[in-house]
Amino acid sequence: MAERKPRKDRNLDKASWIAAARKMLIEKGIAGISLRQLAEELGATTGAFYWQFANLEELLEDVRQDWAQRNTAPFTRAIEAAGDDGWEQYLAYVGVLLKEEEYIPQYDNAIRDWAHSSKRTAEVLKEIEALRIQQLHQVFLAMGFTGRAAQVRAYVTYFHQTGYNAMQVSEPREERLLNIPYYAEVLADRADLLDLQTAEAVSEHFAARDSET
Incomplete structure (x- = not known):
């Protein structure tokens, strides 16, 4: 028993x-x-x-609001703490995804599944996703992109991450770290991280940023 x-x-x-x-x-x-x-x-x-x-x-309804706050606030805090520099804001955003401490990808997936059968959940999901995309739009504007270039980069960055989570991609952490400099090159048109040739170097780079904030 x-x-x-x-x-x-x-x-x-x-x-x-x-x-x-x-x-x-x-x-x-x-x-x-x-x-x-x-x-x-x-x-x-x-x-x-x-x-x-x-x-x-x-x-x-409280669960919907819990998700809206819990899985969005970490990005808001990180971006605001990064100051006015768009590249630093982008790195802060990536850092939240990389740590997977405050942000819970599985929570996003569960809400999206629920939205298929709940009009109210779909409304909350739509509102929060628009907010997150707008956050990224502001990041790319701060990086110097303008107009449609900033908006589309925001869409691609967000849709890439949501698709990654929805597919529940399973890859070694080392592989994920090694990909980050190339994602930055594709999404942000920045080659700053390409000199980081090992997973350890990428990890240390983001750890050093965390210690500074």
Whole structure:
């Protein structure tokens, strides 16, 4: 018999329920989320849920907003911390993707899957993706690109990354690091990183940037 989890009931706050729903969404998709399963995951009663939420849809809306903030804010913070230099902003953006600490690619994938069956989720997804593309547009403008050149580079950069995540590309970290200088050359028309000939050199370059910010 599986060990029963200790009941927490009223001690659970909204964040606990949102975290449990986020975990289930990533692991099982929206079809895997139910009030009973959430309560079981948290070792609580279903009654405890109603101390925090009026219904399951209210929790799901909070999950949408959690995703919108959690998976976008790391890019916003990094770009703003990089200052006015567009190249530094681009490197900061890549650094967030490379670390995979605050940004969770699987969360993006789960939201996109959910959007196929939820009009509200599709609305939130559309809004946030437009915001992210606009962020990249501003990065390329700061790099000196203008008009359609800046906009298309923003699209290609964003669509490249979302496609990479959606396909769940599996590659050694060394290979991913070695590709970064060439992505920068293609996407940003910058050869600055091409002198970094090893994965270790690329990793050290981004680690040094992190230590400076």
